[in-house]
Amino acid sequence: MSGLYSLARPFVMRLDPEKAHRLAIAAYANGLYPHSRVPDPAALKTTLWGLDFPNPVGMAAGFDKNGEVPDQIINSGFGFAEIGSVTPLPQPGNPQPRVFRLQKDRGVINRLGFNNEGHDALATRLKARVDKGRIVGINIGANKDSKDRHQDYVLGIKRFAPYASYLTVNISSPNTPGLRDLQAREELDKLLGVILEARQQTIDSGIPSRPILLKIAPDTGSDGLKDIAEIVLKRGIDGAIVSNATLSRKNLTSVKASETGGLSGRPLFDLSTHILAKFYTLTGGNLPLIGVGGVEDGRTAFEKIRAGASLVQFYTAMVFEGPELVAEIKRDLLDHLAKDGHDLISKVTGTGAPEWASKDFSERPVIAEREDTA
Numbered sequence: 001m002s003g004l005y006s007l008a009r010p011f012v013m014r015l016d017p018e019k020a021h022r023l024a025i026a027a028y029a030n031g032l033y034p035h036s037r038v039p040d041p042a043a044l045k046t047t048l049w050g051l052d053f054p055n056p057v058g059m060a061a062g063f064d065k066n067g068e069v070p071d072q073i074i075n076s077g078f079g080f081a082e083i084g085s086v087t088p089l090p091q092p093g094n095p096q097p098r099v100f101r102l103q104k105d106r107g108v109i110n111r112l113g114f115n116n117e118g119h120d121a122l123a124t125r126l127k128a129r130v131d132k133g134r135i136v137g138i139n140i141g142a143n144k145d146s147k148d149r150h151q152d153y154v155l156g157i158k159r160f161a162p163y164a165s166y167l168t169v170n171i172s173s174p175n176t177p178g179l180r181d182l183q184a185r186e187e188l189d190k191l192l193g194v195i196l197e198a199r200q201q202t203i204d205s206g207i208p209s210r211p212i213l214l215k216i217a218p219d220t221g222s223d224g225l226k227d228i229a230e231i232v233l234k235r236g237i238d239g240a241i242v243s244n245a246t247l248s249r250k251n252l253t254s255v256k257a258s259e260t261g262g263l264s265g266r267p268l269f270d271l272s273t274h275i276l277a278k279f280y281t282l283t284g285g286n287l288p289l290i291g292v293g294g295v296e297d298g299r300t301a302f303e304k305i306r307a308g309a310s311l312v313q314f315y316t317a318m319v320f321e322g323p324e325l326v327a328e329i330k331r332d333l334l335d336h337l338a339k340d341g342h343d344l345i346s347k348v349t350g351t352g353a354p355e356w357a358s359k360d361f362s363e364r365p366v367i368a369e370r371e372d373t374a
């Protein structure tokens with residue numbers, strides 16, 4: 001299968017991004033992806049939350065929102081897959097077009113707005129999975145029209161604890177109006193309180209305790225980040241994912257750069273890695289972090305780990321490079337590891353955090369969240 005995507009790329013790039021995405025899911029579902037047959041080297045293995053990750057490179061949320069192909073994603077070489085975001089009720093998301101490739105900048109802007117088939121459809125698919133040995137995280141969100149967003153997260157925890165290797169609480173999507181307000185100090189404290197209560201109920205009913213991770217936005221000022229770190233530590237949340245897409249725009253050259261929505265890919269790398277390092281520092285290196293935003297090769301994956309990540313994820317680079325990229329990243333990671341003089345990838349975590357935390361990428365013009373299009 002190797003090289004298939006390279007041949008198909010000119011055709012795929014001419015398709016509407018959402019059509020191309022549906023084609024990619026169909027390709028995975030039908031076995032048309034590069035199968036990773038060689039076990040990952042021991043140097044890339046990491047254990048976190050009692051889970052043995054064969055390698056630290058995961059598929060980010062948003063690619064497989066409805067949990068159609070998590071096993072195939074992992075068979076293609078990813079160490080783990082995060083599916084979702086899923087909301088209690090199915091919802092169509094925003095009007096199309098709502099995903100834009102920024103070819104020259106190697107970025108994507110999306111304002112999908114949590115389009116997904118809802119809890120029931122996902123639960124049915126997960127129940128039918130045969131091989132449950134792989135690490136699959138489930139990313140939960142809230143419906144746009146929900147009267148009680150806290151309750152939406154509670155429902156997500158209860159519904160998916162039986163199937164999830166870990167659960168991600170996504171309050172950082174830029175495309176659901178008001179969602180990011182849940183990151184504010186008191187709101188977050190309350191939300192995490194009810195979420196942990198819901199998890200306790202799942203434990204009491206005999207389901208193993210699932211790690212809960214919080215996914216945060218990169219457009220969070222220093223005070224906000226400090227508040228989030230404090231509350232996450234106080235509440236005993238198991239980890240964080242840094243970061244979601246950004247509302248900021250800087251130095252973009254593509255014609256689609258002024259579209260409203262969350263920007264991901266290469267233009268997000270510096271900012272999200274800086275925020276990751278700051279969050280690593282604020283949490284004293286004690287909280288496992290997943291670094292995401294602009295990972296596109298071994299170097300960017302390695303820098304995320306140096307900045308404080310124990311695991312990394314990517315999505316946008318898949319759009320441009322295809323599914324062969326994961327194997328390439330793993331190969332390059334090993335080279336970087338050898339050059340850096342370490343024998344295990346887990347030993348690299350945070351070694352470059354002071355350097356990344358002190359770089360200043362925060363002076364970015366931020367486009368305000370627009371209620372009408374978000």
Ligand SMILES: Cc1cc2nc3c(=O)[nH]c(=O)nc-3n(C[C@H](O)[C@H](O)[C@H](O)COP(=O)(O)O)c2cc1C
Nearest residue numbers: 060061062084085110244264265293294314315316
């Ligand atoms: C088209 C698209 C859809 C996404 N949907 C979700 C989502 O449903 N939930 C979520 O937590 N993140 C979602 N994300 C954000 C990614 O998981 C990731 O945090 C972000 O894109 C940065 O990583 P990247 O630069 O490797 O893409 C989406 C990203 C893209 C490009």
